[in-house]
Amino acid sequence: MHQFLVNNREELIERCKEKVAQRPRRAATDQQLVHGVPIFLEQLIRTLEAEELGESAEGTRISGASGGDGTALSEIGLSAAAHGRELLELGFTVDQVVHDYGDLCQAITDLAVERDAPFSVNEFRTLNRCLDNAIADAVTEFSYQRDLSRFEEQAAEANQRIGFLVHELRNALGTAKLAVGALELSNMPITGATGAVLKRSLGALQKLIDKTIDEVRSSPRPTIVREVFLVTDFLADAAATARLDPKAHLCRFEVVPADPALSVEANRGILSAALGNLLQNAFKFTRPNGIVQLRAVQDGSRVLIQVQDGCGGLPAGSASRIFIPFSQRSDDRTGLGLGLSIARKSVEADGGTLSVQDLPGLGCVFTISVELAPSGAAPIGAQDRT
Known part of the structure; x- marks a missing residue:
């Protein structure tokens, strides 16, 4: 199989590009998708060649063990993870990550049938192992980066809400302190205009605290009166x-x-x-x-x-x-x-x-x-x- 893939490398990549072009919102450049089909195909060829020569350890190092390796990523795993991260940055979905590798598998199968190229059972097993590990690592990285991005967005929103609350609390408290200082300095009556400012500021503080308590309790958003x-x-x-x-x-x-x-x-x-x-x-x-x-x-x-x-x-x-x-x-x-x-x-x-x-x-x-x-x-x- 590895010689078939070498001889038909460009044909297979073009077939994958045609399949990709048929899906919406896929406008990535070859440079942006460098960790996608081309590099995976090259790693697949090296894996098949190593196993054909009896160098199973080298093949496993490139493609990973069957079922993946939870301790360290293979060459294919590292490239696939980078590919999954790139697709997230480009705004794609997880199903498009899977489709990228599925396209290559379909292209290889179709071309093999057209050229009447016989493959051994072990070669198909190697192909499936490489695809399985690549898809798993690409999806894992994609999901991790997506969840991390969502967490960072939520953290930023929470930080902004806290900032808003602190700003408003500080404003109301600052006005109240100024009013108290003015009352003490000039010995004005609490019932006057400055006293009214103090009372309004304390009222604003109370409303901010009550609103925060409601939000912490997950109460429905209060109606604006x-x-x-x-x-x-x-x-x-x-x-x-x-x-x-x-x-x-x-x-x-x-x-x-x-x-x-x-x-x-x-x-x-x-x-x-x-x-x-x-x-x-x-x-x-x-x-x-x-x-x-x-x-x-x-x-x-x-x-x-x-x-x-x-x-x-x-x-x-x-x-x-x-x-x-x-x-x-x-x-x-x-x-x-x-x-x-x-x-x-x-x-x-x-x-x-x-x-x-x-x-x-x-x-x-x-x-x-x-x-x-x-x-x-x-x-x-x-x-x-x-």
Whole structure:
């Protein structure tokens, strides 16, 4: 058989390529599949030749023992494992791994019948042993790499979720600490505006903890509760919290008065956390004595809540990457690079959108777009909403 394979090597490879071409999504190059049919065919020839010469140990070294070897891979096993890994990287399925070797077996059988080439029983046994070991090792490696890839993806997702939680917990705790510090420093009453900021922050912490407990218990995802509220009240609350940020005093913070009748329908807690992240970022990146502006306007059936900073504009091409988790806008690594990603996911979870407009040389405008409240819907009054 080995001489038949040597004489018909190119014919067999071409027949395998024709079979492969008939299957969808198979656009790999010869270089990408170097560990596939060609190298397996060469190893099969060497195995058959060694056994014909009575060198069974050499044949076993190349092709492996019948049933495989759990302690060390043969030459065929190593190449097949590499082939399985390549097919995974190219996006193929495990059945396509098996088909690669099945194609060669079919091509050899068909050509042998056409050329009336007689093979001995032992030669067929060797062929089947080589195919069996190659398929087993290729599938094993393919499955291992696929499972490893899935595990790494799950680990990355878990890491991102933990990062989101830590970021939001730190924000709420930081605001609460600032409020307590302001109360202690100025001896203000707990019932005032700063006390309300403290209470909202503690409420946000409680909600984050409760949500985390629900997720750990695998409870159904809680329904997002939406309400109608006045935009002016919402901006006032956000501004009161923002002014506690020490970096807010390094720039000019302006709140543009909104239409007193303008109201939105959204989850106030989610929207407040997202806007807080935007303002925190604006204070962080605005140049000293620059301007941070908070405003809200109606745009058809939507309300646009905008934060404009004075960062000087974004680096070229970074606007499309700015919402990617763990991306950071500067060399400042005091944060996790999650604020904008969290803000966008939060707004989108509530049916809104978050976008950025770069103003080269000036700064950025971040826009939260949410639904205008339905006509006739009565907004809740300015009260504690924790």
